Amino acid sequence: MTSTDNIKKSKKGRPQVDTTALTLRLSNELLERLDAHRRTLEDLPNRQEAIRRLLEAELP
Template structure:
């Protein structure tokens, strides 16, 4: 079982570190490392704050890519 220690380090009453268990990644996905300029990251953060559910940066990038690909398919 995979686990991730939260960066904010939550502790329970016994002063033990609480772990968050992550679900295994989907089998049809692949990690992608990407470097972006600070201005592009800021623009992504500004845009994600407009969404009702405040998506994570990776989710916002996924949504933007899907929207772009769908708009390209319509041309």
């Protein structure tokens, strides 16, 4: 047994959080609009983050 056998390996991927995965299909036109919106933001979020922000801004 080597010394690395006792080391707990970290799991790959995102840590578990209180969320639900969502699969979404968008038309090419809507995706282009989303990408154009992302480019107006200073930190250029990825598509998932841009959608989260838009939802947070629009939902009560």
